Amino acid sequence: MLIAERLNTIKSSLPKHVTLIAVSKTKPISSVEEAYKAGHIDFGENYVQELVEKHTQLPKDIHWHFIGHLQSNKVKYIAPFVYLIHGVDSLGLLKEINKQAKKNNRIISCLLQVHIAQEETKFGFNAEEVIELCDSKDIASLENIKLVGLMAMASNTEDTNQIESEFKQVKAIFDTLFSHSASNINMRILSCGMSGDYELAIKNGSTMIRIGSSIFGVR
Numbered sequence: 460m461l462i463a464e465r466l467n468t469i470k471s472s473l474p475k476h477v478t479l480i481a482v483s484k485t486k487p488i489s490s491v492e493e494a495y496k497a498g499h500i501d502f503g504e505n506y507v508q509e510l511v512e513k514h515t516q517l518p519k520d521i522h523w524h525f526i527g528h529l530q531s532n533k534v535k536y537i538a539p540f541v542y543l544i545h546g547v548d549s550l551g552l553l554k555e556i557n558k559q560a561k562k563n564n565r566i567i568s569c570l571l572q573v574h575i576a577q578e579e580t581k582f583g584f585n586a587e588e589v590i591e592l593c594d595s596k597d598i599a600s601l602e603n604i605k606l607v608g609l610m611a612m613a614s615n616t617e618d619t620n621q622i623e624s625e626f627k628q629v630k631a632i633f634d635t636l637f638s639h640s641a642s643n644i645n646m647r648i649l650s651c652g653m654s655g656d657y658e659l660a661i662k663n664g665s666t667m668i669r670i671g672s673s674i675f676g677v678r
């Protein structure tokens with residue numbers, strides 16, 4: 460019961476307002492089942508095909524979070540069941556999610572990804588772009604999506620001051636957007652923090668953490 464023990468240890472240490480997403484990417488069905496049997500229902504996946512396979516095989520009350528980089532042409536595969544899409548990084552992608560959500564007669568909740576890390580490779584909007592997007596008429600017309608928050612990844616560094624300053628940046632944007640009020644915007648989730656930095660993320664306002672290796676072991 461190693462997975463369940465690790466999961467419960469982390470869960471019991473979290474403030475009540477923080478939701479834990481167990482990131483099961485590359486891990487077998489049996490590992491997800493072990494966490495599910497321990498009472499956990501929020502799981503995160505990075506790859507569309509893997510997510511679809513796991514959704515097919517596992518209990519239907521699981522909340523599947525898509526946390527990877529989503530390509531527009533793959534939205535249709537996850538639109539029937541995905542619970543929350545974390546890494547939305549373009550208006551085009553948002554429009555495609557809206558279209559597929561409509562086809563499935565659903566409203567899909569999304570987080571906008573904000574680029575805070577120093578590395579060039581991490582996807583996402585900058586602060587001005589995200590605010591501009593939330594103010595645009597484009598958003599208000601997308602009736603089958605709901606923007607419920609922001610997602611970000613800090614730099615992969617040992618420098619905790621750097622990580623903390625990045626988490627503070629995204630929290631500041633989040634606070635700015637909190638009062639934005641198109642009918643399909645309701646910013647309440649800040650998805651920041653992974654195995655190595657989730658405590659710092661929570662200290663700086665995160666309400667949703669995405670933890671893989673500290674629960675399921677190294678990948």
Ligand SMILES: *Cc1c(COP(=O)(O)O)cnc(C)c1O
Pocket residue numbers: 482484505526527612652653654655669670671672673
């Ligand atoms: C893999 C991944 C995680 C989990 O990372 P760990 O370091 O294993 O906790 C969290 N968020 C995203 C976006 C990921 O790709």
